[in-house]
Amino acid sequence: MDFTPTEEQRAASRLAAEILTDLSTPERLATLGTAADAELWKALCAAGLPAAVEEIGLLGLVLLLEEQGRTTAQVPLAAGCVYGLLAVGAYGSEEQRERLLPGLRRGEEVAAGAFVRGAGGPRAAGVRAEVVRPVAGAGPGAPVRGLLSGAVPVVPWLCAATLLLVPDAERRLWLVPAAGPGVVIAPVATTAPWSAGRLTLADAPAELLGDEGGGRAYEGVLAAARTAFAGLQAGVCAGSLARAVAHTTTREQFGRPLSTNQAVLLRAADAYMDTEAIRLTAYEAAWRRDAGLDAGTHALTAAWWASEAGTRVVHSGQHLHGGIGADVEHPVHRHFLWGRQLAAYLGSGAELLEELGDLLTKEDRA
Missing domain, CATH: 1.10.540.10 (Acyl-CoA dehydrogenase/oxidase, N-terminal domain)
Incomplete structure (x- = not known):
């Protein structure tokens, strides 16, 4: 590697x-x-x-x-790159x-992924999106078309999207115009200030992405999404830690910088190690995908680190700022909100570990 x-x-x-x-x-x-x-x-x-x-x-x-x-x-x-450029490409x-x-x-078209739970997950594929009356395209090379019905409670960047990638119960991926008939988008508030929304589909016309009958495309997009959002979390954590370092090296208490306090040093060191773990696991999963290797378990590993360790890092960044870290208008608080939102989107550590264990068990049996 x-x-x-x-x-x-x-x-x-x-x-x-x-x-x-x-x-x-x-x-x-x-x-x-x-x-x-x-x-x-x-x-x-x-x-x-x-x-x-x-x-x-x-x-x-x-x-x-x-x-x-x-x-x-x-x-x-x-979202635009993972669910749009890379998925279609x-x-x-x-x-x-x-x-x-x-x-x-x-950038004239912006994609969003309408997965039910996090960036994917074992129960995310089409739990609330039912395909009805799919029909074959009329001409050679025309996409398979269908009508989608269902709802996805929260879709990140939905309100900024023009094209939606929606999985169905059979893990097929469908492309739906955000402004098309049967598509209702309602803004929702999330932990981080993302342009998120609730998606409701009522016999919304859609086209199948490629000719996949389910499985390979879904798993590939899911792994890429987990890896990409883990990489985003690595940056959020690095930004939070950089602000904490700047604060503790310039803020003095009892005549010396806060950074000379051993407890502060250890807390910052732990946050640094966690950030590096998120970054390296995301790099490995991305490298494997680019090399044409299986990256499903590696993407899950990156997602677990991003969820579990990411939450620890942004909490540390806020705590190392002391009282001002609780100020919702302070820049470090934005990192805290982003870190929490990304962890929620990727899924809890327990869920990710359970899925990773199931996947590794299946690989061992194979």
């Missing part, structure tokens, strides 16, 4: 860091509320960063998402790729 970024990945990461640092400031974030930052998204797309993910791969996307996490920038980069038909990828590359 070699996690050393390529020159293209390094260049994309540096460019993302520059744009995000310049535009996603605490003052700007305070004025956005729960809305997606349209100006920042436009700047990222103008720089060609979402489109570059096709070339730099999932590992490159993880590097971009780390930079987003450091600034908690309110843009649908993870890997599993879409030739006709779907030609029709959908140009808009996704330019």
Whole structure:
């Protein structure tokens, strides 16, 4: 395994860091509320960063998402790339790729994944999305079409999306226009200020992603989503820890910096180790996916670290700020909210471990 970024990945990461640092400031974030930052998204797309993910791969996307996490920038980069560009590029038909990828590359189309629980999970595939009356396409190469009915309580970045990726009970993936008939979107509040919403489908016209009958495409998108959001969590934790380090090295108590207190040092060291564990497991899962290797168990491992350790890190970042860490207007509090939201989206540690154990047991029997 070699996690050393390529020159293209390094260049994309540096460019993302520059744009995000310049535009996603605490003052700007305070004025956005729960809305997606349209100006920042436009700047990222103008720089060609979402489109570059096709070339730099999932590992490159993880590097971009780390930079987003450091600034908690309110843009649908993870969802748009994982559920849009990478999903259509890997599993879409030739006709779907030609029709959908140009808009996704330019950022004119933004995808969201309407999974029921977290970024996936053993019961997430279509629990509340029932496919009805699917019919075959009329012409050669035309996608299989169907009508979807059901509801998904919370879909991250739904209110910013134009295209939805919806799994059904058989783990087939369907593409649904967000503004299409039978689609009702209602904004919902989440822990973090994401542009999230509740999705209700009532005989909504949809097309099957590629010609997959269920299974392979779903598992691939699920693993990629878990890896990407784990990478985002690594950035959130790194940003929280950086703020805590800056605070404790400049704030004095009893005539010396807080950072000289052994308890503070140990708490920060534990947070650093947790952050590195999230980062490295996300890198490994992404590298395996880009190399064409099975990454399901590795993505689950990254998701577990992101959920369990991520929660510890953002709590530490807040606690190391003392009383001001509880101030909802302090920048470190935003990292706390993002870390908690990402942990909830990926699923609890117990759920992820249970699924990982089941998957490893099946592999051993095979």
